[in-house]
Structure formats: C-alpha cells, structure tokens
Amino acid sequence: MPGVHSSKQYDLDLEAIRSKVLLMGGLVESQFHDAMTCFRTGDAERAEQVIKADENVNKLEVSLDDTCSHLIVRRQPAANDLRTVMATIKVITDLERIGDEATKIARAAKTIQERGGSNINHYETVRVIASNAGDMLHDALDAFARLDEKHATRLIAQDQLIDHEFRSIMRNLITFMMEDPRTISAALDTLWVAKAIERIGDHAKNIAEYVIFVVEGKDIRHTDYATAKLDQPG
Numbered sequence: 331m332p333g334v335h336s337s338k339q340y341d342l343d344l345e346a347i348r349s350k351v352l353l354m355g356g357l358v359e360s361q362f363h364d365a366m367t368c369f370r371t372g373d374a375e376r377a378e379q380v381i382k383a384d385e386n387v388n389k390l391e392v393s394l395d396d397t398c399s400h401l402i403v404r405r406q407p408a409a410n411d412l413r414t415v416m417a418t419i420k421v422i423t424d425l426e427r428i429g430d431e432a433t434k435i436a437r438a439a440k441t442i443q444e445r446g447g448s449n450i451n452h453y454e455t456v457r458v459i460a461s462n463a464g465d466m467l468h469d470a471l472d473a474f475a476r477l478d479e480k481h482a483t484r485l486i487a488q489d490q491l492i493d494h495e496f497r498s499i500m501r502n503l504i505t506f507m508m509e510d511p512r513t514i515s516a517a518l519d520t521l522w523v524a525k526a527i528e529r530i531g532d533h534a535k536n537i538a539e540y541v542i543f544v545v546e547g548k549d550i551r552h553t554d555y556a557t558a559k560l561d562q563p564g
Contacts (some may be wrong), residue, residue: 380436387429492531
C-alpha cells in the first residue's frame with residue numbers, strides 16, 4: 331500500500347509540473363503573438379510590455395527547474411518516469427528560449443519605430459513564416475499535453491518548410507540591400523526577426539522530439555526520424 335500511495339503522489343506531482351509547463355507555454359505563445367503585433371503596428375509601448383513579460387517566463391523556468399530537481403531527489407523515478415521528467419526539463423528550456431526570441435522581435439519593432447518607420451514592408455516579409463511558426467508552437471504544446479507522438483512526428487517534418495521560408499526571405503532581403511543601400515538598416519532588422527522566428531520553429535521541433543522520447547524511449551535528435559516514419563506505409 332505505501333508503494334501505491336507513493337506512486338499516486340508522484341503522478342500528482344508530475345501532473346502539477348505538466349500544468350505549470352503548459353502555463354509557461356501559454357505565456358510564450360502570447361509573448362510571440364504580441365511581439366509580432368508590435369512588429370506589424372510599430373507599437374513601441376506594447377513592445378516594452380513584451381520585453382518585461384520575459385521576466386515572468388524566466389521566473390517560471392527557474393521555479394520549474396527547481397521543482398523537477400526536487401521531484402527526482404524525492405521520488406527517484408526510473409525508466410519511463412525518469413524520461414518524462416528529463417524531457418520536461420528540456421521542454422522548459424526551449425520555452426524559455428522561445429521567450430528570448432520573442433523579446434528580440436519586440437526590440438526590433440522598437441528600433442524600427444524609433445528610426446521613424448521602414449522603407450520596406452517588413453511585416454509582410456515575415457508574415458507567412460511567423461504564422462507557420464506560431465502554428466507549429468501551438469501544435470507542439472498540444473502534442474506535449476496529450477503525449478501524441480504521431481502529431482509530434484508530423485510537426486518535426488514541418489520544420490523543413492520554415493527553414494525553406496527563412497532562406498527565401500534572406501535571399502530577398504539581400505537583393506533589396508544590393509539594389510538600394512537605403513534599405514540596409516530596415517532589411518537587417520527584418521532579417522534578425524526572420525531568424526528569431528526560424529529559431530522559434532526549431533524550439534517547437536525540439537519539443538515535438540521530446541514527446542517522442544517520452545512515448546517511445548528514442549532520442550531522435552539529429553536524425554531523419556520524421557521523414558522515415560512518415561514514409562512508412564499505413
């Protein structure tokens with residue numbers, strides 16, 4: 331009976347951590363969405379709010395890391411339970427870094443506004459990649475919440491699309507800068523934003539990989555797992 335009680339308490343502890351991780355995920359989703367709104371509208375005051383909101387994300391990271399560490403010491407989880415805790419710690423790190431990338435976008439929005447606008451349509455340049463990265467982040471958090479490895483596998487494959495979009499944006503911005511040197515400052519700001527969005531896609535992909543690690547016990551980082559899996563019949 332003590333073993334059953336201990337196991338049940340462990341499950342409750344882990345569920346509390348998962349809920350807090352998803353809260354953190356919701357915060358960084360909002361942070362990214364608000365940062366892109368600032369980039370579109372040039373709202374410097376809102377951009378400053380996005381930057382300050384990163385403090386809450388950072389505090390959650392520290393708090394969750396501490397909670398996970400204490401859980402390992404107290405419960406000494408093994409096998410799949412330990413994989414779950416370790417993957418959760420990695421998800422927390424990726425979420426914190428997504429918050430950092432959103433902060434970069436907000437800072438770029440402030441810079442463009444302070445410079446007095448832009449002579450290129452900076453938002454339209456990154457609109458599609460931002461939408462795709464936002465969808466990918468949302469779906470990655472959903473896959474993590476439900477431990478849905480099939481959905482996670484499809485998400486990993488989507489990261490190639492975001493990488494392709496980033497390369498296309500980079501080529502277009504380089505062309506703008508070569509044809510009209512007056513666009514260099516604005517083009518560079520837009521390029522930094524596009525890179526931040528591309529990195530958010532990378533972090534969402536990481537979260538999807540950790541879902542597969544928990545469910546299947548496979549570390550698929552730096553492999554072509556998703557392509558091979560999706561190519562399988564049935």
